[in-house]
Amino acid sequence: MVNKQPAQTFRLGELFSGPGGIAKGAQLASGIAGNFIAHAWATDYDKDTCETYRANFKGTKVINQDVRTLDIKKQLGPIDALAFGFPCNDFSVVGERKGIEGSFGPLYEYGARVIDEYTPKWFIAENVGGLRNSNDGLAFKTILDRLQHAGGKMDGYRLYPHLYKFEEYGVPQRRHRILIVGIRDDIDVEFMVPSPEPYKDADVSAETALKGIPGWATNQEHTRQSKAVVERLKHIKPGENAFTADLPLGLQLNVAGAKISQIYKRLEAEKPSYTITGSGGGGTHVYHWEEHRALTNRERARIQTFPDDFEFKGGKESVRKQIGMAVPVEGARIVFEAVLKTFAGIEYDGIEPNLHHLIPPRRVEAKEMSATLA
Template identity: 30%
Template sequence: MRIVDLFSGAGGLTFGFYYNLIDGQFVRNENCDIIFANEFDHAAAEAFRMNFPDINMIERDIKKLKREDIVQLIGDEEIDLIIGGPPCQSYSTIGRRVYDDKAKLYNEYYRLLNIIRPRMFLFENVKGLLSMKDENGNSIIEDIRNKFEHIDDNLGYRIVYDTLDAVRYGIPQHRERVFIIGIRNDLDIEWNFPEGDDQEITLFQAISDFPPIESGQEITEYGECVPQNEYQRLMRGNTEELTCHFLAVYGDKIQTVMNHVIPGEGREYINRLVDEGVLGEEYRLTSGYKNTYGRLYADQPCTTITNNMSTPSGLRCIHYEQNRALTPREGARIQSFPDWFHFSGNRKQIKTQIGNAVPPLLAIRLATELERILA
């Protein structure tokens, strides 16, 4: 299967086509040949190169990928599949939604479909895509459907899309994302999204084998902590050096809040403690959403991992037991990145690479089904 990988980031979606999951191990999938990948962000592109050194990474603004460049990259053989999803921040229902240049990047996906003309494509984005409108009030998902179904007089793609929750595919996290499948209209192919599982992996089951860590620390060894279950063994693999297990230095207010908040509670709970006199007025929280400064449950899957996974004032991300936020490596583990997967850049860039990614285990499930019907 010949694949082109767009908006690749550090490679969460890529991972699902690069590896198979066999007998509790990630094994290179020799049936998938990723011809080239494209990513604009330098740190993400560098992380991609570290993890997939044999894939041709084109680090360039997709708008500057010209027809002649693409034709030369893909050669004479047909491309079976394009994978990838444009940046999703503009569509997100968390924060300010705006129809900006990033929101319009699906038009570049459309342009490359016209050039490459693959048999199928896989397009991923946040659930907010379904309700997003352009500056004229027109539905973005309908614009995507209309454009992709009628690329020109001879080419179009039948569109199937659904919202999948990662928790149903072996990932210890509730993460709803829209996946759009396009099938070239000259092909007699039927697509059904893979069925999920009923059994959920809890946050405790996912990350309880990481060594304890405190404000300002960075820990690079697992020490005496050993994997306790199948998921932890899969994620740990043969990794010996622990990376990205670090925390910022917390000030008194943030640390005090984390010391007092209980599982399932957040900002409003802390303010009740202030009202009751348990905490002083200086600890009142006056900004943020209802689920900010929230402590996670040990016995439930995690809430959605974002690039604010280590920011208590961002979203619910306080460790179920320790008085701290999640570390980036814990966030990566919750996303189902194995511990040996590398991230690149400064701390903010690393968290962005993790928070923006498609969970690799979900990618594997999608890749398996696509490989089956395209074989």
Template identity: 35%
Template sequence: MKSVSISEASFLVGVSIDTLRRWDKRGIIRATRDNRGVRYFNLDEIERVKSKRDCRTSGHSQGTRNYQVLKDESPNGYKSLDLFAGAGGTALGLENAGFQHVLLSEIDKDAADTLRVNRPEWNVIEGDVANLDFKEFTDEIDLLEGGFPCQAFSYAGNSRGFEDTRGTMFFQFARAISESMPKMFIGENVRGLLRHDGGKTLETMMNTLKSIRGKNNETYRVAYRLVKAQYHDVPQKRERLLVMGIRSDIGDKLYFPRERDYIVSLWDAIGDYPKSEGQSYPLKKKAVLEQVPEGGYWKDLPEDVAKSYMGSSYYLGGGKTGMARRLSWDEPSLTLTCSPAQKQTERCHPEETRPLNVREYARIQTFPDEWQFKGGTSAAYKQIGNAVPVNLGYYIGKCAYAALQGSEKGVEKFVVPANETDYVI
């Protein structure tokens, strides 16, 4: 793996410096910086991106695809409990990594029906997680996982543990840990949690998790890290904050997903045009988006058209890059939302002037094509948009396996050990 400067990479690969800068900015390739701030690039990574683009634009796309739903052949012997399961993105990823689910909790009826129709053998409990008693699972759970919703709450930073978090879904997540005392837990949330209330919200959560104690005075060592899905076999630029903890009598090693040295493009995922139901644009909106080039957005429209389409938003600050946005074949998709036709966060197909359809949405979240979504088109978009990508769930499962084993032996290519900057002391 050879690292070179941007000028050397441009000369060797035949790609302009401006293009390389744009790829770096968009997350298609990654740069490392030395102590002087000089950027260096992985030459193999750049050549792979260029090769893919050359193959697609020349019409020779066969053999260039890099899309798959990751799955192991056999169970790993560990049991898991999944909270706030949604449509099953994390749950399926963990199953694909070898975990056996003891229980899945989900309050939304359509999402619960989705779980049942796809996995009739799963123990799906529909309803408010606050009504569940987790004491019966004490000493039975290896991994407790949950993507707890994060309401907009803030604290004065008094670090009162459970008292600070009562009434929030995070409290239910922490209560489940406290009652069942799993060997380890993993929670996930949005990037914004890092800075919410100046970091006090996350600090309160970490203090709460570290304050949990078992009957034999066991505690948890806790770490967190921001993970970018696009480097984990997911054709989407989606960031998730992972929070992990391991029980003190089990070990003190935690692991996070190892970034791959390649990306999966939108062409890899949906270039064969999977057909399904989906939303459509009104004629007036379609006429506007037809003027946006592949990879473009509102700034690519004529000024009068942009002003008319955006209304008062045109004069507001910020990039507004989600408005009138058409995706690019050669990049991962932008983060999927609960609706691909929302004006602020549009996800227009790269080639056709329409929103992404349901199956395209599912592919971008790395759900297998046979995974069904119950409740109708709008419910399907919502479930998929809220999900954790299945392949990211797979890598999360590999991290949990390494921690439970106490070693990354055998899964080194999937995980990296947490370092001191990941730990909340």
């Protein structure tokens, strides 16, 4: 039997909101069986990112501020749901992987503090797949332990952590991210990870994703490619990069240390894109399979499944960063729909979370110990 909650509107707060990939997914999912999601507030430290959010989610309270300086009680407000894609720099397989000890690693704690203060009915936390191996797995277990005991005096949250491979959900990109869904312990519903089975026949090719971009869509400026870059790309086949292609000596890169596989890597027309990133210098902009150029920001946004009328604010490099740091809209929509169906008591094709076994055992709280001793 599937339990059902009364139809309701969930007030959604967002920390580390980015430009609105999660928010757009929530907006598109809203309305299932009378269950809606209403944006209450959002915060991000980047000015252009906040301007993008304001432009696309008019009327939402957007706070442009470092989360570490926020007054959680005074500046935010009551919510029923929380989303936070806490910065992944210290957990990424591309970065230095400092994990829980890095300057960005502990930022998940601010999400937990918001949960402590407002005890939302549910939350979604997002991070890179590398999180599960950071600090030999200790970082992930520490985060899971903190989140399942969040909520102040409440009983805590049941967690459903899962490594989503978004190309298996109709997203034209090989983007693997951990999403942790948490549902408050006193709410009698059971979340299931949405199954990728309904999307097994979806066309996730880069060629299809980039077809038919309307002329009125913004952010279609081309990157100025030097003659050397154009010549290098002429020797790189689809799927190859600057280190795997057979490049003439004069076009080879003299790079010490790790040779990142995405440098001047061309897409393959019939396959999903490799992961769109928001940082990096020359050679990291994602390259067309046929034309000797980097993708435009609108093409990157297509791969991240942003709708063509989504408006990005800021300069070209700022927009590239915003797009690369976002959660794919369609991936977010699918997870939000599953949450809303869970609360509506609607059955859907679900699977067990593949990281559930990493959740640490619940700590025995003092009040539980007292009850046991009594």
